[in-house]
Amino acid sequence: xxxxxxxxHELYYELHGRDGDPVxxxxxxxxxxxxxxxxxxxxxxxxxxxxxxxxxxGQGNSSKPVLGASFSDxxxxxxxxxxxxGIQRPYVFGISFGGVVALRYAVNYPDALxxxxxxxxxxELDAQLRGHSTNLYLGLVRVGFGFYLDLxxxxxFSNAWIAEHQELIQLIRRVGVxxxxxxxxxxxxxxxxxxxxxxPELPEITAPALILNGEFDYLTPRHLHDILRRGIRNSxxxxxxxxxxxxxxxxxxxxxxxxxxxxxxxxxxxxxxxQSVWVAAEDPAAEPLLQPCPGDHLRAIPxxxxxxxxxxxxxxxxxxxxxxxxxxxx
Amino acid sequence: xxxxxxxxxRRLQACFGAQGVGPDDQSRITLFIQSLKAINAGVLARLxxxxxxxxxxxxLHTQYYRELEMSTLMGRATTWSTNPLVYVxxxxxxxGLWNRTRAWDYLQGPLAPDAxxxxxxxxxxxxxxxxxxxxxxxxxxxxxxxFLQALHDVEEENGRxxxxxxxxxxxxxxxxxxxxxxxxxxxxxxxxxxxxxxxLESLCPDGSAG
Numbered sequence: 001x002x003x004x005x006x007x008x009h010e011l012y013y014e015l016h017g018r019d020g021d022p023v024x025x026x027x028x029x030x031x032x033x034x035x036x037x038x039x040x041x042x043x044x045x046x047x048x049x050x051x052x053x054x055x056x057x058g059q060g061n062s063s064k065p066v067l068g069a070s071f072s073d074x075x076x077x078x079x080x081x082x083x084x085x086g087i088q089r090p091y092v093f094g095i096s097f098g099g100v101v102a103l104r105y106a107v108n109y110p111d112a113l114x115x116x117x118x119x120x121x122x123x124e125l126d127a128q129l130r131g132h133s134t135n136l137y138l139g140l141v142r143v144g145f146g147f148y149l150d151l152x153x154x155x156x157f158s159n160a161w162i163a164e165h166q167e168l169i170q171l172i173r174r175v176g177v178x179x180x181x182x183x184x185x186x187x188x189x190x191x192x193x194x195x196x197x198x199x200p201e202l203p204e205i206t207a208p209a210l211i212l213n214g215e216f217d218y219l220t221p222r223h224l225h226d227i228l229r230r231g232i233r234n235s236x237x238x239x240x241x242x243x244x245x246x247x248x249x250x251x252x253x254x255x256x257x258x259x260x261x262x263x264x265x266x267x268x269x270x271x272x273x274x275q276s277v278w279v280a281a282e283d284p285a286a287e288p289l290l291q292p293c294p295g296d297h298l299r300a301i302p303x304x305x306x307x308x309x310x311x312x313x314x315x316x317x318x319x320x321x322x323x324x325x326x327x328x329x330x
Numbered sequence: 331x332x333x334x335x336x337x338x339x340r341r342l343q344a345c346f347g348a349q350g351v352g353p354d355d356q357s358r359i360t361l362f363i364q365s366l367k368a369i370n371a372g373v374l375a376r377l378x379x380x381x382x383x384x385x386x387x388x389x390l391h392t393q394y395y396r397e398l399e400m401s402t403l404m405g406r407a408t409t410w411s412t413n414p415l416v417y418v419x420x421x422x423x424x425x426g427l428w429n430r431t432r433a434w435d436y437l438q439g440p441l442a443p444d445a446x447x448x449x450x451x452x453x454x455x456x457x458x459x460x461x462x463x464x465x466x467x468x469x470x471x472x473x474x475x476x477f478l479q480a481l482h483d484v485e486e487e488n489g490r491x492x493x494x495x496x497x498x499x500x501x502x503x504x505x506x507x508x509x510x511x512x513x514x515x516x517x518x519x520x521x522x523x524x525x526x527x528x529x530l531e532s533l534c535p536d537g538s539a540g
Binding site (some may be wrong): 001008061065066067068141142143144145146174175177179181182183186191315 | 332333450455459460462464465469470488489490492493496498499508511512516519
């Protein structure tokens with residue numbers, strides 16, 4: 001079992017793919033572990049991307065310090081793991097809690113990454129997300145880990161996927177309860193207790209940033225990803241159709257294609273971070289995979305075609321780079 | 331611990347998946363859990379006789395009665411073995427648990443929020459979190475017998491009760507540096523892990539679900 005010892009604690013990791021290919025580091029969501037990324041261990045190497053996954057302190061096969069770890073420790077541990085493995089400029093992909101770690105990594109270690117992919121995540125806790133976080137935390141500590149997972153299921157997965165995978169969902173729940181230590185996950189949640197908004201630090205992220213947001217992600221909705229888009233100059237926001245918070249588990253082929261296209265685009269030097277908004281196709285083999293997002297991407301109500309045209313005209317006539325600071329104040 | 335646990339988990343999942351959890355193993359598991367609960371409740375019982383002048387007293391009081399409740403629940407839900415050797419083995423495991431955790435240290439003198447109490451918290455945190463049997467059952471195995479349902483309820487209750495230990499371990503100041511506290515917590519954990527591995531070793535002997 002490959003482990004790296006960092007400040008007396010063991011970090012479990014797995015590395016898949018060919019030596020020499022660009023490396024994508026995956027940072028788990030709160031109650032995830034390396035095994036959740038199984039499909040990506042094949043899909044990404046096939047697309048020419050090497051994959052490093054690891055369990056954060058408190059997760060999976062890594063140490064679970066009873067007294068907890070500070071939030072900055074997670075980014076520092078990842079940086080030390082990269083150094084240990086001789087990985088100099090990885091692409092750091094993080095989902096949900098892991099997305100915040102990826103953003104922290106990008107701020108703290110700007111010279112130690114080639115790109116960042118924040119997914120289903122946030123840089124600040126608004127009133128709704130703080131409410132969700134409190135409910136999840138209380139569900140975890142007052143009822144139990146099973147209930148915490150029950151709360152997450154309808155936020156994580158789409159209706160269609162839940163309907164098709166009833167038995168699998170029960171299995172996921174049971175395995176989740178069995179393989180996680182409640183206090184380990186609780187410590188991760190508590191490391192966010194004194195979380196301060198990272199939004200003012202976003203302009204410090206200079207690496208190319210591909211921001212991914214599921215169309216029906218009601219845990220970390222569109223506007224939180226738009227804060228990232230507005231704050232990170234070298235970014236693009238891609239909306240992923242018909243999926244929810246944990247879409248990476250639901251549609252690994254499409255997600256892998258989005259990641260691989262981004263990584264190779266940056267490697268070739270033709271990926272452009274212009275703070276634009278795009279919609280991904282549902283078919284992972286579609287060409288082109290991305291279309292510019294028409295209309296107001298922050299609205300859930302479909303606007304009449306005439307209003308969509310007006311919004312599109314406004315967006316075309318206002319250079320995004322000049323408009324970003326003004327919108328960031330809102 | 332992790333690799334030894336993984337080895338036992340694979341073996342026990344195969345064994346229990348094929349044959350279920352029989353009376354011998356139910357008895358071994360219940361007697362072990364009752365030993366854990368007896369240790370924790372034994373320490374907590376002493377607080378019942380002390381003045382109620384400390385904020386966490388109420389939670390320690392609750393935990394005392396919850397531990398008794400969980401212990402008796404397991405006793406009621408178990409199909410007890412008729413094999414006397416099972417009880418001899420359980421007695422040895424119980425003795426090992428008392429020796430390794432040095433639980434008698436906490437049975438003398440009044441309890442106060444000091445380094446000794448901090449060590450008790452570390453030990454009881456390990457008692458409530460290390461010993462989990464649901465993970466060694468196949469994930470697809472229904473928990474639809476009185477024994478398995480009680481086991482599930484006990485482990486879920488442990489997750490709620492351990493909140494007291496988590497809060498106090500993080501917030502109580504026993505006059506130790508953080509590294510000393512981490513080392514102390516780890517020491518107590520290793521002792522309980524060793525006992526837990528002995529229990530796992532004793533289950534499904536020779537592949538029989540007993």
